[in-house]
Amino acid sequence: MPSRRTELIRSALHERLGQLLAERVASLRPTDFGAHAPFVSELQSRMASLRLEPTVARLQPMPGGWTEWEGDCAGALRKLALGEALTTGLSDARPAGPFLASLNEVRRKPRERFRLLTERYACPLNITLDGEREVREHLLERLMVQDRAQVEGGRLESLAVDDVLLKLSLIGIYAAQADDLRYLDALGYYYELYERLKLTEAEPWLLASYLGLYAHALHSWLNRKL
Amino acid sequence: MAQSETLRAGILAGTLPEALRIYDELKAVPGLRLYILLCRAPGEARGRFLFKHAARWLTGGGRITALSLLLAGRLLFFQKPLDDAESLKSLARLHLDLGLHKVGVIYREATIRAFRLGILNPHIGLLPRYRGRAVLEWSLLEGWPTGITLFFIDQGIDTGERIVLREEVDVSHCRSIEEAKLYLFNLDARFFRRAIEKLKEEGFGYERNHREAGRRYYVMSGLFLNVAEKLMNDGG
Numbered sequence: 001m002p003s004r005r006t007e008l009i010r011s012a013l014h015e016r017l018g019q020l021l022a023e024r025v026a027s028l029r030p031t032d033f034g035a036h037a038p039f040v041s042e043l044q045s046r047m048a049s050l051r052l053e054p055t056v057a058r059l060q061p062m063p064g065g066w067t068e069w070e071g072d073c074a075g076a077l078r079k080l081a082l083g084e085a086l087t088t089g090l091s092d093a094r095p096a097g098p099f100l101a102s103l104n105e106v107r108r109k110p111r112e113r114f115r116l117l118t119e120r121y122a123c124p125l126n127i128t129l130d131g132e133r134e135v136r137e138h139l140l141e142r143l144m145v146q147d148r149a150q151v152e153g154g155r156l157e158s159l160a161v162d163d164v165l166l167k168l169s170l171i172g173i174y175a176a177q178a179d180d181l182r183y184l185d186a187l188g189y190y191y192e193l194y195e196r197l198k199l200t201e202a203e204p205w206l207l208a209s210y211l212g213l214y215a216h217a218l219h220s221w222l223n224r225k226l
Numbered sequence: 227m228a229q230s231e232t233l234r235a236g237i238l239a240g241t242l243p244e245a246l247r248i249y250d251e252l253k254a255v256p257g258l259r260l261y262i263l264l265c266r267a268p269g270e271a272r273g274r275f276l277f278k279h280a281a282r283w284l285t286g287g288g289r290i291t292a293l294s295l296l297l298a299g300r301l302l303f304f305q306k307p308l309d310d311a312e313s314l315k316s317l318a319r320l321h322l323d324l325g326l327h328k329v330g331v332i333y334r335e336a337t338i339r340a341f342r343l344g345i346l347n348p349h350i351g352l353l354p355r356y357r358g359r360a361v362l363e364w365s366l367l368e369g370w371p372t373g374i375t376l377f378f379i380d381q382g383i384d385t386g387e388r389i390v391l392r393e394e395v396d397v398s399h400c401r402s403i404e405e406a407k408l409y410l411f412n413l414d415a416r417f418f419r420r421a422i423e424k425l426k427e428e429g430f431g432y433e434r435n436h437r438e439a440g441r442r443y444y445v446m447s448g449l450f451l452n453v454a455e456k457l458m459n460d461g462g
Contacts, residue, residue, distance in 0.1 A: 003369070004457070004460055005367075005369050005453075005457055008453045008456050008457065009367070009450075009453055012449050012450065012452065012453050013449075016449055137442070140444070141442065141444075144444035144445065145444065148444075148445070180441075181367065181368065181450070182364075182441065182443060182444065185444075185446060185447050185449075185450050186444070188447035188449045188450065189445070189446075189447040191447070191449075192447055192448050192449070
């Protein structure tokens with residue numbers, strides 16, 4: 001029998017998922033997304049079925065090792081947000097230590113950070129690997145400390161919004177698979193700051209992919225034992 | 227540490243009433259010499275800092291205690307940040323064994339090293355699992371016990387390796403998270419006393435704060451905060 005705690009968490013997640021799908025995703029205007037309008041329309045359509053058939057969509061399981069796929073990070077995030085699987089193959093592992101050092105070096109340069117993250121996570125499923133733990137913790141910390149202070153203080157530039165949404169999308173993939181509520185909660189925290197996350201000219205689709213990945217993460221938590 | 231050895235401790239506080247509350251709890255501990263170090267909050271103007279303390283001294287309780295400590299050179303005002311060279315010199319002159327953290331500042335290495343044993347922090351969560359912010363809320367949400375940990379800080383977020391005292395504290399009688407936090411915060415003086423008594427025990431050994439055994443937590447979303455609040459209302 002589920003505990004009161006489990007019931008309350010499940011009920012909160014269920015309510016959030018319903019609101020996300022009915023209000024946020026449904027209210028996106030594909031025409032605002034330029035060349036990515038078809039992606040947004042498709043996301044709305046897939047999310048409608050996610051709502052109707054709660055056991056259909058699942059994010060791709062964690063890979064067993066460092067993985068590559070034929071496309072880039074942006075393409076992968078859009079596919080994953082739609083609930084599609086990536087065709088992947090195993091590749092040589094890449095140490096996280098030097099990458100983390102590079103990320104720290106450019107911590108005040110969102111464009112550079114964005115480039116580094118999209119290069120390393122050309123196949124974003126790799127963010128879920130055990131060896132990426134320190135990177136994940138770093139992204140979570142950036143989101144919940146420095147970025148959050150900027151967003152709440154209204155000091156977020158357009159470039160930084162893309163960087164924030166990319167980080168949210170990456171941790172969203174992990175949140176759907178991990179037994180760690182902090183990652184799911186970071187997505188939820190930004191959901192509550194939604195009005196301050198504006199569409200950017202450079203990568204407007206990231207806002208939609210973040211919402212899609214958050215929906216999958218919520219869905220995944222609702223379909224497991226808490 | 228020998229029972230007979232006198233410990234020199236500085237209460238690092240932002241306001242006189244807070245410091246005096248801790249002082250009152252600790253003053254009877256044998257072999258303990260207490261100092262009150264009033265620190266300026268980051269961003270607080272000097273004039274306001276002095277006016278605030280003067281006004282509280284005139285209107286609050288403990289005036290005689292504060293005056294006698296002031297005359298004895300055991301109540302000091304730090305108008306500059308604690309890591310400023312002038313402040314560090316003042317701290318060095320006091321030859322303090324430990325600091326008792328009750329002020330909203332972040333300590334740099336030089337400040338921490340100004341205290342022979344370090345600065346003791348009463349953290350309202352159970353280490354090593356719960357580091358960071360909103361740890362009471364996260365403990366409730368994850369179904370773990372609530373409690374207090376007294377440990378010597380380092381420059382990281384609740385990563386100081388030496389735990390002096392760690393104890394579960396039941397907050398189920400509280401009606402809200404805010405009330406539960408206040409309840410835990412107000413146990414600081416009592417926990418400081420017990421930690422100091424432990425430090426003075428013959429053969430005392432620290433418990434290690436294993437970083438890998440825990441997580442750093444952050445502020446909580448409204449969604450989960452609401453769940454934690456309901457769990458609190460249900461009795462923890």
